[in-house]
Amino acid sequence: SQTIHQWPATLVQPVGSPLSLECTVEGTSNPNLYWYRQAAGRGLQLLFYSVGIGQISSEVPQNLSASRPQDWQFILSSKKLLLSDSGFYLCAWKSYRRDTGELFFGEGSRLTVL
């Protein structure tokens, strides 16, 4: 069966510090991968998606970047965090074989920037 892991689960970082959130998917090959951000009490905003190694599409210009060094690995990064980067970050995957678009989410990483 397929599993998705995100870490760290919780992170408190000062403004201007770097960020690295990691997401890994097991049990499937060539998944489509996604990073969403959820502000408190709000819906999900799509940040990045990837259809393969090294292939990253950005949805919203911002202070963040994403990389996919391995088929099963998706990393969200920042060189210098802003207060507005605080939020709940969710990684998700979708089988490239299925056209229906059902997403499977990780448990999320809560980032607080102080």
Add this chain to the structure above:
Amino acid sequence: SQQGEEDPQALSIQEGENATMNCSYKTSINNLQWYRQNSGRGLVHLILIRSNEREKHSGRLRVTLDTSKKSSSLLITASRAADTASYFCARRNQGGKLIFGQGTELSVKP
């Protein structure tokens, strides 16, 4: 906005009552999906309805879709305290990406 809009934003009911949440969207879809999110957790897929379907059932969940009105509803029958969560509708845009609404926060009181 490309996002779906859920209505109401918050809903509080007693255990045993039915809960109805609505979702509207603006552009054409090939399917619409509903997800559930427990507080502080990831989202879990509940049900998918295709554009050529009008109604779908899964256990205590019933989803309807009216493409002429660009709206969908999620009905949870005989609600339980464990149904307390946020519920989101999501649709695929033309680029194939899933766009989520703002969600309905459901509270079921025992």
